[in-house]
Amino acid sequence: MRAVLVLVALSGLLCACQEAPPEALVEDAAVLHRGNSAEPRSLDPHLIQGEWESNIVGDLLMGLTIDGPDGISIPGAAERWETSEDGLTWTFHLRAHDWSDGSPVTADDFVYAWRRMLAPETAAPYASLLYIFKNAQPVNAGEMPVDALGARAIDAQTLELQLESPAPYLAELMSSFTTYPVPRAAIETHGAAWTRPGNYVGNGPFTLTEWAANDHITLEKNPSFYDAENVALSGVVYYPTTDADAALRRFRAGELDTSELPAQQIDWLRTNMPEAVRIEPFLGVEYITINTTRPPFNDVRVREALNLAIDREILTDQILRLGNRPAYTVVPPGTANYPGGNAMPVAAVPKAERVARAQQLMRDAGYGPDNLLSASLLVRSASADARRVPAAIQQMWREIYIALDIDQADGAITYSRIQEGDYDLGLVNWIADFNDARNFLFLLTGGPNGKNYARYDNPAFDALILESDLETDSARRGALMAEAEALALGEYPWVPVYFLVTRDLVQPYVGGWITNVEDVNRSRWLSVDRSSAQAAGQPSSP
């Protein structure tokens, strides 16, 4: 009995030692609770890579341009800018605004940030996005000192940037976290710990107040933000919702105001909480990369057959049912600075004839019902549709004499095998870093290019891309890129499968959420009005 008493006392102790929870934030009606897929690796813009990290850092810092309410870039830290005749020199005029510690944001802060991003010892994983800046690549490789970078402060409010080649997408790139200014004083004082609450200094609409690792990150409105009167929220809390189904339950219980949509539950969601489902196309493509250097996939007939035999409409309409558009190109529709209009030649073949034609191609290549082609398809086991889509593809390709082995592995293994060329076929995707066709087409350029998984090598394609890089006229540049894409599509280095869609759940009482092609919704533009409604998908209270 004594043991039991001790146990009761112990359990009382364990439960009683908790303090009052900080209910204040939960109760505050103007705080937005965002489900945010994963824990950030860092809040230092030079060390991050993911969209979930960009979500938070983009609330804390502001680049020369910023993502507008609809994802389109608008002036941010820069009020206006000019471009030289040859498109190689950009001059940005900063708006007068302050860091959250009260000191002014100057052109030097941007120069400092870019040099830090490119300095080899920073080891920034995304430094290559700045390679368009003059001398950025040699600086990053340690071949030149950081002050060789083509960026300088003319005065405190004027910033001049030299480029390697004209880049009509530069204003777009300037809203990416890779180009944000960073607070020099805070970094020099605190070193790597500058990203902790209390140390973090930003020029964005919110400031960092709490970082409980793996639990939540709390931001508060920055009263010294230049446009503070137009920021509706008093704070934002980000939760690392690694489990999409668990996040859905938290969303339904009203604990989360926005969350990621668990794709497998789409039918239930459409029936029970249609008002919360936000699905729109965005700039990403899911594709099967073909190892074009490995027989028999070096045979263009086999690659064409692979493309013919996949029924993309069945995958999008019957299996995914999310409203993805079938992909017959590399560049998604709606990409900026691009005329579009291309399609793979197979798209013109009537659907009824596609399989027969693919069978013919496979027979020409030496395969048939008695001589199957054995191939393996690498799939990331973490991808949301890791089982459903590959299984359907396996069935479709069986028709054209392919015995497909589905090889599931975790992301690190899949990508390292694909990058080393140790694979036949791999189901992967690409999401644009910035809204420009160049950011898709470079996936197929030759030379040392770790992202050209297909090892596609066509000098004519590379020449067209190079020509477009040097072209200052946006329309002509777009036409050159489209010509290059058409060339590549005719040689089938990929099986483009479908274009990606945003998968967001947004409570009906969240205002200002405009679903957009960049799949970015900055908290600055959002508002909450909890008086109006209850959480979506919750049965009405008795």
Next chain:
Amino acid sequence: MLSYAIRRFLGAIPTLLVIITLAFFMMRVAPGGPFDGERRLPPEIEANIMAAYDLDKPLYQQYFLYLGRLAQFDLGPSFRTRDFTVTEMIAAGLPVSLRLGLSAIVVALFFGILLGIFAALRQNKAADYSVMTIAMIGITIPTFVTAPLLTLMFGVYGVSLFGLNLSLPVGGWNDGALRNMILPVTVLALPQIAVVARLVRGSMVEVLRSNYVRTARAKGLSSYRVVTRHALRAGLLPLVSYLGPAIAGLATGSLIVEQIFGLPGIGRYFVQGALNRDYTLVLGVVIFYAALIIVLNLIADILYRVLDPRVRYE
């Protein structure tokens, strides 16, 4: 006993060293690396990062560098979470996992022992069978089923009883508020209650038949005194050896419970660290877990002696 404890501690050092060595090299044998991802890094950047983490040095040098840091109780930087070191990550997550795990053990012991004694005293009667059937169900239903079910019941739909609103938060730690702990602790405790009840019932049934219990009864002691004073002490022995690893398991967190309830414990570090090839994080958790098991086993052995005078340490 002190010299015994010291000897056991010294004996644990080579064991730990073997575990560290094995874990270190096994992690490196796994294909892929910490920086392989969707987006291949350009060679310049990869070289910068490799140098920043000493990954450009030969493997044996990295091993000795790691051991050197470990001797100063530094578990190194995390390869993924770049703003926190591994030591900081474990220090932040451990209190959460400890509180959840220990609360679950306490709950499990309380209900498990009660149910076990109850069943043993009514051996092979209806009450015994129903308790053991429920225990069996408790063991067989996995936490990834009970957790979503309970969150749906208490969080999304909100149960009310006698006009009392019993709805609970579905997820989050909320600095360890009681409301946030109830569901995860229940989910963690349910299977443990079942295991404890079965263990206690089994040993109690045996002990209740033993000679000294019969003697105690013959002396006219009340049934209550016989159970609490004489039988229970021996009946709990198998439980003690079970508790060592069970506490280690619960205190180091559960990946499933942490994922489903969105709790910042250390259970997720191991699996996520392995998936991300976060070498230092996996090693840190392995070392921590190994040390914890060694310590808890030692405590269990010492407790054994306290509970059972027949055990001697040489």
